[in-house]
Amino acid sequence: MLATLDGIVALGHQRDMSDTQTNAHEFTVSEISHAVKRTVEETFGFVRVRGEISGFRGRHSSGHCYFTLKDDGATIDAVVWKGSYAKLAFKPEEGLEIIATGRLTTYPRSSKYQIVIEQIEPAGAGALMALLEDRRKKLLAEGLFAPERKRPIPYLPKVIGVVTSPTGSVIRDILHRLDDRFPSHVIVWPVRVQGDTCAAEVTAAIDGFNAFTVDGAIPRPDLLIVARGGGSIEDLWGFNEENVVRAVSRSTIPVISAVGHETDITLIDYVSDKRAPTPTGAAEMAVPVRAELIGYVEDLGLRQRQGTRRITANLRDRVRAAGAGLPRPGDLVSTQRQRLDMATARLSSALRAAQHAKAIDFQRVSGRLSLSLLHQRSQSLRHRLDVASSRSAHGLQTRLNRARIAYSPLAGRVRPGLLSAPIDRGSRRVEAATSRIDAAFLRAVEARRARFDGLSKLLSSVSYHQVLARGFALVTDAEGNLVRSSTDVKPGDALSIDVAQGTIAATVAGAPPIPKRKAKPDPVPGDQETLF
Template sequence: MAEQLTNAAEFTVSEIAQAVKRTVEDEFGHVRVRGEISGFRGQHSSGHAYFTLKDDAASIDAVVWKGNYAKLSFKPEEGLEVIATGRLTTFPRSSKYQIVIDNIEPAGAGALMALLEERRKKLLAEGLFARERKRPLPYLPRVIGVITSPTGAVIRDILHRLDDRFPSHVLVWPVRVQGETCAPEVVNAIEGFNALLPDGPIPRPDLLIVARGGGSIEDLWGFNEEAVVRAVAASGIPVISAVGHETDTTLIDYASDMRAPTPTAAAEAAVPVRAELIAYVEDQGSRQRQAARRSLSSLRDRLRAAGAGLPRASDLVATPRQSLDLASSQLSGALRHFVQSRRLAFSSLASAIQPRLVRQRHLERAERVATLSRRAETGLIKTIERARLTFDPGARRLPGAAAQLLERKQSGMARITPRLTAQPIRTDLRHAGQRLDTLVRRGDAAASTGMGSRRTQLDQWGKLLATLSYRNVLARGYALVQDDQGQVVSSAVALRPGDGVRLSFADGEVAATIAGAPPARRKSSRATPTDDESQESLF
């Protein structure tokens, strides 16, 4: 094929780029551009500042060199509408043009910032940003839900930080983090996590993290949408917002329960450090053990001090033991004294309850009862005789009075002497009979009562006699010793060898003769028992 001939000059890419650069700089060597600052992140590490000036139809890159940035009287801020003075130039390596700013003057708030501020004030008036609505985050969530892009560096940073601090179960709901579909997808993710059941196949998260990396206000605009803000405010699960970098602020930061400056900071706020938690638990356990040891040591010292102030156990029982020993030593003497006193008392009563005296008293009582019985019969007879003597004259006068009354009635006498009427006599006789019956009953009752009382008293004396009778004592194995004259022998010194005595037992009597020498006489007429003698008494 024939080579086409042309007279057009050939230029290299660099020549074209440089030509364009000179043309732009010559034509626009000094310009004033009005636009809204977007994508400003502060000074670069080199000291330069890079951002974009834009309006509703176009945008232009801007740069402020390090030397000029320090001289600016008004520093650039994100979202401000400014008038930038500088010159246009190109960047040949990327075929872009940009403005190199020498000075910046404020021109008013940008359109997006004005819309954002208006929406913020509206939602603030509704109370969606109130501090009272914010809930505390769970200290150690079992499940964490993350709403972010699954392909970006944000999710890797969050998972890496969670794994370093406290490995937890993480559920990721993938969404687009910029563009027109960002807001609806974030709303669906928040509502979807809240719709999960606590015990369902997919566990319901205890905490939500809405995360995105940095970007311009246009890139983050989806998180300023009213639907997203309302979904965050209505969430039943606490929400941490981690959208953009530390200098970026969106409306969900105000509605969320906590704002994290970065996604990594959100992961750090979600869970504690496991190693620190273990160290804290171990430290608390160590402190608790030390406190317990100190408490036990203090209680031991207090017990030891209290024990030192208490008397010894032997001292406490010393006095009662001594009293017991004294009482024990006095017990035998007290028993002997008691036996002696009872023996003296019974000896003084023995003379009064001898069988002969008791039989004599019994005979006297029986004779008295018989006498009273005879007197009662005699008195009853006398009473009857007196009544008969009282009523017999009236009875003898009764027939004559009745005949006289009959004669007077026949002779027509109207007046009848009251004393001779039959009716008063009958009345007197009836009263006398009643009185006589009463006296007879009273006599019988008095005789029965007297006889019963005497019989009861006699029975009591008989029982007392039987109780105090020496026969009962003899039935227990004792014997009654009497001399030849029938007198009771109560002392061994009263007998001599060869004396005859009579021993009375419960079932009969036996004659005996005293043998052996008599015992030595003592000062007392009765023997005082020794410690070895039996303390048993006849009574």
């Protein structure tokens, strides 16, 4: 085709040099365009072009991508078909310097040539680092790396999910370290940790673990470890992809990133809840040392028991100190016991004084109480009762007479038989009333007699004659006044001394009085002291 194109050009040149009248073949525009297209595609079937992406506006609605590759002297149109875009390890971005692998072709409708890109790789480590920094700033501005988004790692997870390659040494290191520290249930989600499908598989693994239910057939992990061994920036690039970072960000399970060695930094390290320098370090962060945990628990138990003993001893000392400050039980009731004894002693004297006072009061009214007076009152009451009975009988007779007079006009119409029944009922009522009156009178007389007998016995019990019978005496002066004190008489006064068997006449002499014994004072009737 290249020779044919050269022939077409040569013929055109000869036509210019010769007469314009010629028999040369005429080509259509389409034929020329297709000939050029075939020539370009056959000559440049596989090329690698280095340049900077310009004019990239994202994917078209059809899924294809269109942009321009440029350098200092020229530009070339580029297209990435929909099927090839999904297989790209590095996605095109505005301003990124890349090495594009593909084939050249033309677009006949605009007489332009373009490169159909099948693979893109950054143009050196510097370009990768620049892309990584741009992506980091973008995600940082969205807040995906904010410290407040990070969750605490569970202290003792029951189930640990590991996202890594099942054939590498990383998973063996993690399992061995977990078995040494604290054997746990580990679920491994196998993924490729390098290559074009690495990012998609890691993203699917993280989302898959989060989709597990708590009570499902496969237990839901309490912690995730995303791990890979060391490598170059190109080898670790799958963990810098945006979809992986966003999968870790939206994970509801805490994530520990352990990608590469300690010096290797990927974007997943910024968004994860904890970064481990190595996969072995991630296993050490995930679980504590079982022996140390047992020792720590035993130490806490010992400290708890010691603290309990100290608190108990402190409370016991406080109770003892409080008890030492309390009075003795005997001291609490001694004062009340003394008050009771004093009240008991005062009670006896108070009873004697009260009895003496009552005796004096009875003496004052005894003159008005006599058997003749009671008989007189009884006779008076009997007379009143007789008068009332006679008045009652007279009243009944009067009412009967009045009734007889009132009913005399009707006597002719009233038969004796009609009146006999009411008369009989009235007679029975009169007789019942008379019997009740007599019984009531007798009961009243008996009640008065019983009361009189009680008063007579009370008078006899509290009478000073009973006191005189016990050996005491009642001293009165010539006018009959009671002698209550030695100052009430003077030498030469006449005295009358009443004893149980009679009265003794005496005269006050000038000799001094006989001293009185304090234990048994001389009884004087009417005084406030007792006569015992």
